[in-house]
Amino acid sequence: MTRVTDSSWKLTDAQLRAWLSGLLDGNSVVAPVEEDGVLLFRPIASAHQAVIKPSGKTRWSPKEFLFPRSEALYRYSFKGGTVQLEDPPVPEKHQVLFGVRSCDASGLVRLDEIFLSGTTDRLYSARRENTTVVSTACAAADQECFCTAVGYSPVGEEGSDVQLVPMDEGWLLRVLTDKGRDLVGDSAEGWKAATAKDGKRLPELEKKVSKQIERSPVNREWSKVLEEGFEHGAWDRLAQHCLGCSVCAYVCPSCSCFDMNHEANAWCGEQCRSWDACTFPLFTHHASGHNPRETKQERYRQRVLHKFAFREEDDEPFRCVGCGRCVALCPAGLDIVNTVAAAVEAIREEGADAAR
Amino acid sequence: MPLAEAIANPYQPSLVRIHDFSDETPDVRTLRLQFVDDNEAGGFAGWEPGQFGQFTVFGAGESVFALANAPWRPNGDQKSVPTIECTFRMVGKVTSALRAMSKGQVIGFRGPYGNHFPVEDWKGKDLVFIGGGIGMAALRSAMLDVINRKSEYGDILILNGARSVGDMVYTDEMPGWQEVDGVKVVRTVDPGGETESWDGEVGLLPNVFEGLGLDPENRIVIACGPPIMLHYLFLSLGKVGYSPDQVVTTLENKMKCGIGHCGRCYVGPFSVCRDGPVVTWAELNELPKDY
Numbered sequence: 001m002t003r004v005t006d007s008s009w010k011l012t013d014a015q016l017r018a019w020l021s022g023l024l025d026g027n028s029v030v031a032p033v034e035e036d037g038v039l040l041f042r043p044i045a046s047a048h049q050a051v052i053k054p055s056g057k058t059r060w061s062p063k064e065f066l067f068p069r070s071e072a073l074y075r076y077s078f079k080g081g082t083v084q085l086e087d088p089p090v091p092e093k094h095q096v097l098f099g100v101r102s103c104d105a106s107g108l109v110r111l112d113e114i115f116l117s118g119t120t121d122r123l124y125s126a127r128r129e130n131t132t133v134v135s136t137a138c139a140a141a142d143q144e145c146f147c148t149a150v151g152y153s154p155v156g157e158e159g160s161d162v163q164l165v166p167m168d169e170g171w172l173l174r175v176l177t178d179k180g181r182d183l184v185g186d187s188a189e190g191w192k193a194a195t196a197k198d199g200k201r202l203p204e205l206e207k208k209v210s211k212q213i214e215r216s217p218v219n220r221e222w223s224k225v226l227e228e229g230f231e232h233g234a235w236d237r238l239a240q241h242c243l244g245c246s247v248c249a250y251v252c253p254s255c256s257c258f259d260m261n262h263e264a265n266a267w268c269g270e271q272c273r274s275w276d277a278c279t280f281p282l283f284t285h286h287a288s289g290h291n292p293r294e295t296k297q298e299r300y301r302q303r304v305l306h307k308f309a310f311r312e313e314d315d316e317p318f319r320c321v322g323c324g325r326c327v328a329l330c331p332a333g334l335d336i337v338n339t340v341a342a343a344v345e346a347i348r349e350e351g352a353d354a355a356r
Numbered sequence: 357m358p359l360a361e362a363i364a365n366p367y368q369p370s371l372v373r374i375h376d377f378s379d380e381t382p383d384v385r386t387l388r389l390q391f392v393d394d395n396e397a398g399g400f401a402g403w404e405p406g407q408f409g410q411f412t413v414f415g416a417g418e419s420v421f422a423l424a425n426a427p428w429r430p431n432g433d434q435k436s437v438p439t440i441e442c443t444f445r446m447v448g449k450v451t452s453a454l455r456a457m458s459k460g461q462v463i464g465f466r467g468p469y470g471n472h473f474p475v476e477d478w479k480g481k482d483l484v485f486i487g488g489g490i491g492m493a494a495l496r497s498a499m500l501d502v503i504n505r506k507s508e509y510g511d512i513l514i515l516n517g518a519r520s521v522g523d524m525v526y527t528d529e530m531p532g533w534q535e536v537d538g539v540k541v542v543r544t545v546d547p548g549g550e551t552e553s554w555d556g557e558v559g560l561l562p563n564v565f566e567g568l569g570l571d572p573e574n575r576i577v578i579a580c581g582p583p584i585m586l587h588y589l590f591l592s593l594g595k596v597g598y599s600p601d602q603v604v605t606t607l608e609n610k611m612k613c614g615i616g617h618c619g620r621c622y623v624g625p626f627s628v629c630r631d632g633p634v635v636t637w638a639e640l641n642e643l644p645k646d647y
Contacts, residue, residue, distance in 0.1 A: 073365070073367040073368075074365055074367055074368040076414055078414070081460075081461075081462070082371065082392065082462050083371060083414050083462050083464070085368055085369075085371070087365045087368060114617055114619075115617060117616070118615060118616050118617075118630060119366045119615040119616075119617075120363050120366075121366065121617060122363045122364065122365045122366065122367075125363060126363075227624070227644070230624075230644040230645070230646075231644075231645065256617070256619060257618060257619030257620065258612075258613075258617075258618050258619070259612060259618070260367075260417075260418065260612045260613065260618065261417060262412075262414070262415060262416060262417045262418075264414065264415040264416075269414060269415050271367060271412075271418075276618070276619075276620075278619065278622075283610070283620060284609065284610050284620060284621075285610060286608070286609070286610050287419075287447045287448040287451070287610075288447060288582075290582075290583065292609065292623075292646055292647050293646065298646070302622070302646070305624075306619075306622070309624075310624050310625035311625075312625065
């Protein structure tokens with residue numbers, strides 16, 4: 001992980017800005033931008049708009065630039081007693097997601113595992129193929145961060161094509177994939193090659209940030225405990241404060257559930273996909289009236305277990321990447337790491353079958 | 357990663373025309389559908405019993421129905437084109453809109469989706485199909501397939517239950533099924549649902565099944581119906597001595613995408629649309645009670 005190859009350079013702040021500015025030529029660049037004091041991913045028109053910081057995350061993850069909040073899957077029009085169908089065009093302009101935190105870059109890989117597995121999603125795969133991710137390693141943890149507690153790293157490479165590592169002065173730029181190499185291209189002429197010493201910054205940062213994250217780790221063996229205790233009574237208590245608002249799912253970089261509906265008038269319409277969440281009661285509501293997850297306890301449990309249990313292989317990562325947004329933004333103060341720990345403790349102490 | 361341009365849109369349906377329909381009950385209808393474009397029909401690979409499709413009423417939305425006719429097995433006949441049948445109950449927005457459509461109108465179809473009944477593995481065995489209410493729709497494809505190939509299977513018993521006589525589906529065609537040697541149909545209605553002229557059984561399906569006293573030896577039970585029926589049926593099956601491996605059912609959950617992406621139909625790690633809907637009772641026992 002700390003290997004620094006000939007694909008690493010040491011850049012000054014000015015050099016980084018100049019590179020970003022160059023990327024705007026021919027690419028659609030999405031980067032963190034400050035709006036009314038809130039950091040958000042937005043398409044930028046000028047490199048100066050981008051907020052490039054050694055730490056700190058956007059309020060929303062960048063997932064909407066691969067998996068939009070709402071989009072047409074296909075369109076149709078009624079003509080002469082029949083129906084004409086039309087695929088929406090796939091985006092042609094190359095997209096650069098710039099300044100994505102390591103956790104969010106991993107979140108994109110979790111999305112890939114859904115949308116590119118089995119039957120490939122046409123729109124998602126077109127965007128994904130046409131996107132290069134420039135991630136930013138973290139020099140400090142936000143208050144809510146817990147990536148190291150769930151098996152991820154503040155300097156993680158997963159999902160990144162190019163990684164920017166904050167140095168005491170300037171940035172270490174590391175090319176990690178062919179896509180990243182293409183993005184750097186000729187720009188590297190005039191950049192200073194990084195040394196092996198510069199590469200030591202990665203383990204340093206990992207150690208430093210890990211220390212700031214004062215959370216007990218979620219053990220991989222806990223998945224089985226959670227599955228065995230599926231019907232444990234503790235879930236009633238743990239979900240008691242959940243309002244069912246689902247902000248947790250909307251801000252989550254790896255939540256990928258969606259709804260599909262038709263929007264139409266007398267002449268034409270479209271099948272529309274929009275973000276959805278397993279914490280909503282209608283999510284699983286059958287037309288017959290039967291609902292497998294009738295209570296909020298069952299819905300909250302589903303969300304937690306889908307992140308931390310039901311893994312097919314032992315080395316399969318958790319589907320929670322530890323960004324902490326759901327903890328920071330939950331209006332009821334629920335904390336998914338505490339919930340998992342409390343559920344496991346209760347299941348172990350009282351037995352998997354303890355009554356509700 | 358494959359080239360995006362080469363990837364077909366999994367959500368864009370084929371157009372199918374309502375060729376004909378029959379009303380099973382006041383709120384249940386069976387549609388017979390033909391592909392609008394014969395070329396599209398030719399590219400359609402057919403289905404296996406137990407698979408399902410997504411049916412689109414343009415302007416209203418999509419609904420999931422089981423593919424209810426016998427699987428399309430063309431045997432090299434170049435002229436053969438598949439038709440699709442589905443049986444649905446009018447309960448919501450889409451099914452109400454679909455019910456309001458007439459012959460000749462065009463709807464959308466995409467599929468087939470999901471796994472299927474292991475009809476080939478059942479050869480040489482006695483089969484019991486147990487269908488409660490509209491649950492019969494999910495069994496019809498398998499029933500017709502094994503009846504068509506009856507010589508390869510043992511005795512076939514179809515046990516059909518409904519709330520009342522008026523809620524019985526496929527009543528017109530059942531006499532035809534019984535004409536095949538070794539096929540028997542037993543019908544029952546819930547107590548209170550009978551009429552004066554009713555000549556079938558009166559009683560809940562699990563009780564009627566127990567009363568038949570069928571030896572579990574070399575027998576497969578295929579059951580589909582509401583969750584409460586399956587719950588008591590499994591209790592009966594266990595009591596009579598059936599092992600969970602010889603009982604097959606289908607899981608029904610709310611579905612949208614049909615391809616394991618939208619996250620709606622998960623039962624633990626099991627995506628009903630992708631990994632199901634067909635499961636054995638043994639497999640069901642391994643899943644969390646979340647259906």
